[in-house]
Amino acid sequence: MQFATLALAALASVASAQRVTVVRVAQNGSLTYTPNDIRVNVGEMVQFQFAAGNHTVTQSTFDQPCQPISMHSNVTGFHSGFVPAAASAAQNQMSIFTINVTNTNPMWIYCAQGRHCENGMVMVINAPTAAGTNRTLANHRALAAQANTVVPGGGLAPGGGGGNNGGVNGAIPGAPGGNPGGNTGTDANNNPATAGASVLTPATYMLLAAAGFAALL
Numbered sequence: 001m002q003f004a005t006l007a008l009a010a011l012a013s014v015a016s017a018q019r020v021t022v023v024r025v026a027q028n029g030s031l032t033y034t035p036n037d038i039r040v041n042v043g044e045m046v047q048f049q050f051a052a053g054n055h056t057v058t059q060s061t062f063d064q065p066c067q068p069i070s071m072h073s074n075v076t077g078f079h080s081g082f083v084p085a086a087a088s089a090a091q092n093q094m095s096i097f098t099i100n101v102t103n104t105n106p107m108w109i110y111c112a113q114g115r116h117c118e119n120g121m122v123m124v125i126n127a128p129t130a131a132g133t134n135r136t137l138a139n140h141r142a143l144a145a146q147a148n149t150v151v152p153g154g155g156l157a158p159g160g161g162g163g164n165n166g167g168v169n170g171a172i173p174g175a176p177g178g179n180p181g182g183n184t185g186t187d188a189n190n191n192p193a194t195a196g197a198s199v200l201t202p203a204t205y206m207l208l209a210a211a212g213f214a215a216l217l
Helices: 002-017 085-089 139-146 210-214
Strands: 020-025 045-050 058-060 091-102 107-110 124-125 184-186 192-194 198-200 205-211
Touching: 085 091, 124 139
Parallel strands: 020 045
Antiparallel strands: 045 091, 058 107, 091 198, 091 205, 107 124, 184 192
């Protein structure tokens, strides 16, 4: 497949210049991000590989784990849209969503599908390290378990349109347009809030031939 070949070549070129941390979404069919607590330096990338099911990668605040960060601050944040992994796997491809980390502020992430967030499908990039902090992944997950509302983020992606499906360059309605995020503001408690990442352009999703992509791992 020519597209897959070109995409792999482009990714290999980027990876040679920037460190890429891979997070598996729903590995082995579980409601998890693996790993779910990572540290990433400014200028490095995080690549979410969708392994199974139909999930999202959506940024939230610490205090509202199951709602988009934009609902509780003036930060746009990022949102992958709903990604049906089986549709890609049926074509021997893999759906991925990649962000570029622009600062080291904590980024809290959840899945907006059904009750996945309440059931613990959350993670953090660059969790706070101050002694005695209560802003831990365990406490974030506990808040998620008590959430009354999970908000699907359709249309909240930077540059994205409405709808529940993502695609390559908008081929499927609702695909994020991939405009950079990273705006700063304050959250509901007047704490500094920073999106901390930009979605890579021109396409938020790259569908890669699974066999070829494995060579990069």
